[in-house]
Amino acid sequence: MIRVIASYLAAALAFVVVVTVFLPLKARAQDHHPLHRDFxxxxxxxxxxxxxxxxxxxxxxxxxxxxxxxxxxxxxxxxxxxxxxxxxxxxxxxxxxxxxxxxxxxxxxxxxxxxxxxxxxxxxxxxxx
Incomplete structure (x- = not known):
């Protein structure tokens, strides 16, 4: 049971790290300048x-x-x-x-x-x- 809980916690932590690190990079690349999206x-x-x-x-x-x-x-x-x-x-x-x-x-x-x-x-x- 402890292994299952530890496994879920590890997966949750990995998800948080990925979202925290990579999502802002993608957003910055797409919206780095106010004229990017329309032009x-x-x-x-x-x-x-x-x-x-x-x-x-x-x-x-x-x-x-x-x-x-x-x-x-x-x-x-x-x-x-x-x-x-x-x-x-x-x-x-x-x-x-x-x-x-x-x-x-x-x-x-x-x-x-x-x-x-x-x-x-x-x-x-x-x-x-």
Whole structure:
């Protein structure tokens, strides 16, 4: 009888650990940004059926990619975006621009999806593109 009770308690404890540890990770990956559910998760990389959004990725406690609003500007006819994770401006190849409605009212910022050293997608501000 004691073995049966111990077995149930062990199963209950394992369940609590799994729910406590893994459920918040899944929720964070799906709702990491307020625009994720209605926009980012629906965008596809140009010329593919692959999502622009790779969900928030952390490596050694540092964010290494995702979709988010960014400062953007045109320089010599090309779009440039501020890459927050690396504190630098990056040039956006025209092949990475998706012609989607800017998800923000007024659309003054661009939206960049970036992962592992490469631009996945970019939506320009409403000011051009």
């Amino acid at each position: 980012y998760q629906l965008w596809l990389q140009p010329g593919t059926n692959v999502s622009c959004c790779n969900a928030r990725v952390e490596k050694d406690g540092v964010e290494t990619g995702d979709c988010e609003p960014v400062k953007a500007e045109v320089r010599a006819g090309n779009w440039w975006a501020w890459l927050r994770q690396e504190s630098r401006w990056i040039e956006i190849d025209d092949s990475r621009i998706i012609r989607e409605r800017n998800p923000e009212q007024g659309g003054q910022q661009g939206h960049l999806c970036y992962s592992h050293g490469r631009v996945l997608c970019f939506v320009p501000p409403d000011s051009g593109g």
